[in-house]
Amino acid sequence: MEVESFLFNIVILSMFVNMAIALYGIFTRPSLIKKIISLTIFSDTVNTLAIVVGFRHAIPNPIPPVVVEIPPSSQYLRLFVSRAVDPLPQALVLTAIVIGLAVVLFLMFTTLQIYRIYGTTDVRKVSKLRG
Amino acid sequence: MVVPDIVHGLVPPMLISFSFITPLLSLIIKSKRFFMVYASLLGLLTSVLSLVIAIDVFREGVVLYPFGGWPPPIGIAYIIDKLNAAIALLAAFIFTLSIISSSxxxxxxxxxxxxxxxxxILLAIFTGAMGSLYTGDTFNLFVMMEVMCIGLYTAVAFHRSRAEAVEAAIKYSFVSIIALVLxxxxxxxxxxxxxxxxxxxxxxxxxxxTSGLVSGGFFGNYIADLVFALALTVWVFTLESALVPNHFWLPDAISEAPTPVSAVFPVAESVAVYVIIRYMFTVFGPDSVVAEGRARDTILVILLVLGAIASIVGGIMMAIQRDAKRLLGYSSISHIGFIYMAIGLAFSNSVMHRALTASILHMINYTISSSLLFISLISIESAVGGRNIDDxxxxxxSLPLLGFSITIGVLNLIGxxxxxxxxxxxxIYQAALEASQPIVAVIxxxxxxxxxMGYIKLLYIVFGKPSIGGEKPEKQLAVSIPATVLALLCILLGLSITIGFMNILEEIAASAYSHEQYTEVFYNYMEQLFPR
Incomplete structure (x- = not known):
């Protein structure tokens, strides 16, 4: 039990560290491609954290929030309610992943266009706008 | 049993489906006129629907629309009160005029x-703005903001072979995407x-x-979660509304976007400001848990200080601009600063009512007149082929209607x-004095x-001497009529403020900070479906 909660804390802590590293990558790397990679790491870490929020400690183990017995008996439902993890964060994460896909596609397209126009993806050289 | 009215939830799904049909239609229909009429009719229809919703709300109180029949705490619900109904009506109106003038x-x-x-793109932005205004769901707000912002990034990158446009798009999209993930x-x-x-x-x-709520009680250390989450939310939406120090994307994006889209940027900013008002006053108002540990006061004071800085920075930067659209972008920053100053003044409960009234009125004024100036610029810049203010x-x-509306818009922004x-x-001045903040009043x-200094340059467009041998802009009714309508709206609002419009504004402000009606509708609906 103590080992379990210790490991759980380590997982959450490492996610925050991961977010910090990803943000560092976004703000300091000059290459747009590396910025995009850091951005996907960042948003995926947030998504994973959302999944962890829906996690639930159950003995012996939590089960996925899917009813497999149709029609469910009342005994099965009791077991299900006491052990299933929260499905809502997973639904939120699905939506966020789809949005993230659209956003990354847009970023890739714009980066490609920048490469075509400026001949580089280094943001320090992409500076026609001033003031 | 209350049967929800389909009209209240119709606008965003209708707009997004028509938006996604449009590229498919272009495979079959090759007429330019068709798409102009199609988009304008959709805009008009949405304006009428939002007018109907606003009338419903002002007559019968707060409206709740549950999506797909899922009751509120479980499913997504639109909760429309006077504040969002009024802003959404304004937004729909401006979007429609922008669509008409884009022809x-x-x-x-x-x-x-x-x-x-x-x-x-434009209809997707429209959907996102209307959806984020009407929604009563935290996560749905995120989705709708993403819809609006993805639309805005794509619109900024619309001239994809222009180096500046692509650069502005990548700048804007990176910060905004990080913000929305947060x-x-x-x-x-x-x-x-x-x-x-x-x-x-x-x-x-x-x-x-928490008595009688289906969603049960709290979980874990919710105060720590709440303060952290609220701080993140406020940061994100101040970035989306371009408050100093997160304003750097706005002048680039607004000047490189196609001008009809620049005309809806003020609406997009007002949406973000609306979200801040909603979170700071309706959801986590002065009588909530956040107010106890001074966390809420701190956030509001920070908004006040940043707003004051923004209004001055925007004003100074305006004076040195040569590009007309960029100048208006810095004017946006300055006015967003004014709005946040008014919001920040509401930290003392005695002036909250007046300060919110001021911020909402300033938001309406700024949105109308800034959009008006961008719409007028469409016609003028297409005559010259550039945006340099000296040209x-x-x-x-030579265009009396347009000249009139530009003058009114500039004078309205000056005040x-x-x-x-x-x-x-x-x-705002009065609220600052009442809150005993004379420095803010001076600012x-x-x-x-x-x-x-900046606005005088814009007035030269109307009153300056035209250069000899220069091109004369053509008369374009599709631009001058929307611009004149907005100019007349400015005058009308100013004249009616003493004879009744002020009462409506005060009602709107009251609905922003008093949560009773907002939550009552939700509670009654939940109680009906989940009897305890």
């Missing part, structure tokens, strides 16, 4: 499919602490009433007495004086 801007494109893509994180934190995503549910729980001098002379821009600045005057 002039798009005249240079030969292919009908270009128009189809343009209107797809808002998603904040929504998850709200969920982890309060076990709900519904705003009315959050509002009830933030005031400690535009005197072009408004000349008969127009409503004066009343909103005066209200409003100083910032207005600073912006004057």
């Amino acid at each position: 002039v801007y798009l005249r240079r494109y030969q292919k009908a499919s270009t128009l189809a893509y343009f209107y797809t 808002y998603f994180f904040a929504a998850v934190l709200f969920y982890s602490g309060f076990q709900t995503l519904n705003m009315a549910d959050l509002a009830l729980k933030a005031r400690g009433n 535009l001098t005197g072009l408004g002379r 000349i007495p008969p127009l409503s821009g004066f009343y909103s600045k005066f209200l 409003t005057i100083v910032a207005t004086a600073l912006t004057l």
